[in-house]
C-alpha cells in the first residue's frame with residue numbers, strides 16, 4: 668500500500684492557506700466605525716447650519732423691526748418740531764414717545780450687534796463641522812477602497828487555490844480524503860501533520876516509540892494517539 672503522504676501534506680498546506688484567506692476576510696476593516704463617526708459629524712453639521720439659519724432669520728426680523736421703528740421715530744420728531752402741536756401735555760407725550768423710541772432703537776441695535784457676533788461664531792462652527800465631516804468622508808473613501816482592494820486580492824488568491832485544491836484532492840483515495848476532511852473540520856482546519864521534535868505538530872503531544880516504529884515502517888497510515896490526525900514522519 669502506497670501512502671499518499673506527499674499528497675495529503677500538500678493538500679493540508681493548501682487548506683491552511685485557504686483557511687487563512689477566509690479568516691483574513693473576516694478581519695478586514697469595513698469602515699463601520701468611521702461610518703458612525705461620519706453620521707455623527709454630518710448631524711453636527713446640520714445642527715450648526717440650522718443654528719446659522721435661525722440666527723439669520725432673527726437678524727432679518729430685528730432689522731425690519733428697527734427700520735419700522737426708525738420710520739416711526741422720524742415721523743414723531745417731524746411732528747414734534749413742526750410747531751403744529753401747541754398743547755404742552757401733548758408735546759410732552761410726544762417727547763416721551765421719541766425718548767422711548769430711541770431706547771427701543773438702542774436695544775435693537777445692541778441685539779443686532781450681539782447677534783452679529785453670534786452669527787460669526789455659528790458660521791465658524793459650520794466651517795469646523797463641515798471640515799470634520801469631510802475628513803471622515805475622505806477616511807471612509809480610503810477605507811472602502813482598501814477593503815475592496817483586499818477583498819479582490821483575497822478572491823483572486825482563493826480563485827487560484829480552490830481549483831488547485833480540487834485537483835489535488837481528486838488524486839487522493841476517496842476514503843483517505845473523507846477521513847482527512849472530517850478530521851480537518853473538527854480540528855481547526857488541520858487533518859494531517861508531521862512529527863516535529865518528537866511531537867505531533869497538531870496537538871504537541873510527544874509521540875511514543877511504538878508510533879515511531881509504525882511511522883518508520885511506512886506501510887500503513889498512522890494517526891496521532893492524542894488528536895487522531897494523520898501523522899507523518901518529520902522531513903529530515
Ligand SMILES: [Zn+2]
Pocket residue numbers: 867868869870871872891892893894895896
Ligand atoms: Zn496530535
